[in-house]
Amino acid sequence: MSQYPMTARGAELLRKELNELKTVTRPRIINSIAEAREHGDLKENAEYHAAREEQSFCEGRIQDIEGKLSNAQIIDVTKMDNTGKVIFGTTVTIMNLETDAETTYRIVGDDEADIKNNLISVNSPIARGLIGKELDDVVNIQTPAGTVEFEITEVEYI
Known part of the structure; x- marks a missing residue:
């Protein structure tokens, strides 16, 4: 399994x-x-x-x-050293480069996902676009409205 x-x-x-x-x-x-x-x-x-x-x-x-x-x-990311890299369990703040709007998400498992509380599934398009990236990286994420460019402004291991 x-x-x-x-x-x-x-x-x-x-x-x-x-x-x-x-x-x-x-x-x-x-x-x-x-x-x-x-x-x-x-x-x-x-x-x-x-x-x-x-x-x-x-x-x-x-x-x-x-x-x-x-x-x-x-x-449990709280027991890991913060390398600035986005991994499962991290809390990530991203800024939409077009609107300057900031959003913070925590990348969690499928059962824990709750978009109202900014908990996104590791399998979601946003999380897949962020995993493996680092602080200050610019990423393009496919959204229903098209591709949006985000900058990773904070990565927390909390």
Whole structure:
């Protein structure tokens, strides 16, 4: 199986979700199924079918998280020397050379990506354009509006 790159924070969030699913959600669903069974005929019991569907989703998510954690390649950039090079896990500030607008992104794994919080997937076009570049480099990144020229103004290993 392939390795899943993940930040230490991302791995911790997955572990918390897994613990929540196993200790809170799973027992609640089991109780819901037991209560629904007591209502009688299972063929026409919507509560029972809804609880079974929720159980299926929960078990699938548990398997998904366990698989990702077992194949996780946890990368903690805080323990690395800052060379000014953009790598997985770094926080990068880029400036659009046309508009002088600055944006800061953190390059994270697919499961951690959240554009609203400026967490971008390592597989996103922006991250792919930045990985391997260094502080003060100028990069051209393909966006929906066309190719945009950015300058890397800061690289943090935080």
